[in-house]
Amino acid sequence: MGSLFLPFGALSDRFLCMGMTPYPGAPGLVSLWPSSGCPPPVAGLRLQDNGLTRPNKQLAFGSEHFSFFFFCFSTDTFEPICVKCLVLGQVRDRRWLVLAIAMVRFYMEKGTHKGLYKSVQKTLKFFQTFALLEIVHCLIGIVPTSVIVAGVQVSSRIFMVWLVTHSIKPIQNEESVVLFLVSWTVTEITRYSFYTFSLLDHLPYFIKWARYNFFIILYPVGVAGELLTIYAALPYVKKTGMFSIRLPNKYNISFDYYYFLLITMASYIPLFPQLYFHMLRQRRKVLHGEVIVEKDD
Numbered sequence: 001m002g003s004l005f006l007p008f009g010a011l012s013d014r015f016l017c018m019g020m021t022p023y024p025g026a027p028g029l030v031s032l033w034p035s036s037g038c039p040p041p042v043a044g045l046r047l048q049d050n051g052l053t054r055p056n057k058q059l060a061f062g063s064e065h066f067s068f069f070f071f072c073f074s075t076d077t078f079e080p081i082c083v084k085c086l087v088l089g090q091v092r093d094r095r096w097l098v099l100a101i102a103m104v105r106f107y108m109e110k111g112t113h114k115g116l117y118k119s120v121q122k123t124l125k126f127f128q129t130f131a132l133l134e135i136v137h138c139l140i141g142i143v144p145t146s147v148i149v150a151g152v153q154v155s156s157r158i159f160m161v162w163l164v165t166h167s168i169k170p171i172q173n174e175e176s177v178v179l180f181l182v183s184w185t186v187t188e189i190t191r192y193s194f195y196t197f198s199l200l201d202h203l204p205y206f207i208k209w210a211r212y213n214f215f216i217i218l219y220p221v222g223v224a225g226e227l228l229t230i231y232a233a234l235p236y237v238k239k240t241g242m243f244s245i246r247l248p249n250k251y252n253i254s255f256d257y258y259y260f261l262l263i264t265m266a267s268y269i270p271l272f273p274q275l276y277f278h279m280l281r282q283r284r285k286v287l288h289g290e291v292i293v294e295k296d297d
């Protein structure tokens with residue numbers, strides 16, 4: 001249960017926060033309101049101070065199916081990004097870790113990648129769909145990431161998950177699916193570990209290094225996996241005419257999913273380099289301290 005609350009240890013009294021999560025460590029809802037002090041202890045488990053920052057006051061209780069938590073923090077250390085991002089996203093490194101372990105176990109038990117997607121699909125769909133919140137975070141300004149960069153990144157993955165891999169069953173056992181699954185998983189574990197440790201103000205250099213170096217290989221590998229998977233889907237889509245609307249019809253519109261997939265593949269050519277060079281700039285900024293002036297969206 002502590003995993004969700006641990007990061008809140010960085011915060012201290014004055015404001016009261018109460019939240020509930022569907023199960024320990026899951027994203028949840030949080031309400032904030034001013035408080036003259038910390039809430040009185042409520043029956044339940046008192047989490048120990050995390051030892052990383054100054055002592056804090058927080059309380060959490062629940063069961064394996066849900067958990068409530070209370071904690072207090074001061075206005076001077078209050079940063080909305082901490083509360084909102086922690087609650088809505090910071091547990092994802094552990095969730096993606098669950099996915100990574102499931103994939104390794106599957107491969108060790110079966111000795112093949114066939115059936116791997118099927119075995120992890122529910123978890124994958126859940127986490128990746130939740131990533132839509134990253135766009136919301138950017139839109140409402142609780143993280144400074146460019147909406148366009150996050151939007152392209154997240155929408156391409158949602159598209160891969162729902163409109164390609166989920167919808168086109170014959171391609172689920174392609175090797176290329178494993179390529180993007182592994183790239184996404186390693187990336188997300190590293191990225192969310194980076195966010196969590198950064199907020200705790202105890203960022204190990206290795207995590208920082210990994211966040212801004214792994215992508216050099218993982219991005220092209222992930223993109224190759226995505227493109228090869230779409231490519232493998234083309235014959236099936238052409239044969240079945242899935243998701244396509246043919247004329248004549250009463251709305252007088254036509255849509256061909258086959259050509260839509262071709263256009264999507266082509267759109268990687270201008271869009272992927274933008275993301276890749278963005279990450280290279282971030283790398284220079286974070287690892288080498290270069291001051292980089294980003295152009296407006």
Ligand SMILES: CCCCCCCCCCCCC[C@@H](O)CC(=O)SCCNC(=O)CCNC(=O)[C@H](O)C(C)(C)COP(=O)(O)OP(=O)(O)OC[C@H]1O[C@@H](n2cnc3c(N)ncnc32)[C@H](O)[C@@H]1OP(=O)(O)O
Pocket residue numbers: 081085086089090143144145146149150152153155156157159183184187191195196198199214215218219220221222223226264267268271272275282
């Ligand atoms: C409908 C059909 C659409 C089809 C579109 C087709 C076009 C597709 C072209 C694109 C292809 C993409 C393919 C892709 O899916 C393949 C892969 O991903 S393979 C795996 C490798 N990938 C990566 O390494 C990319 C990982 N992604 C990212 O790093 C981010 O998503 C990205 C937005 C790209 C980059 O983020 P950036 O470094 O610019 O900013 P951050 O968001 O990391 O950080 C900015 C600051 O905000 C703080 N922050 C952000 N989020 C949080 C959080 N949840 N909790 C706490 N703090 C957070 C962060 O610490 C930064 O703070 P500071 O500036 O103070 O350091």
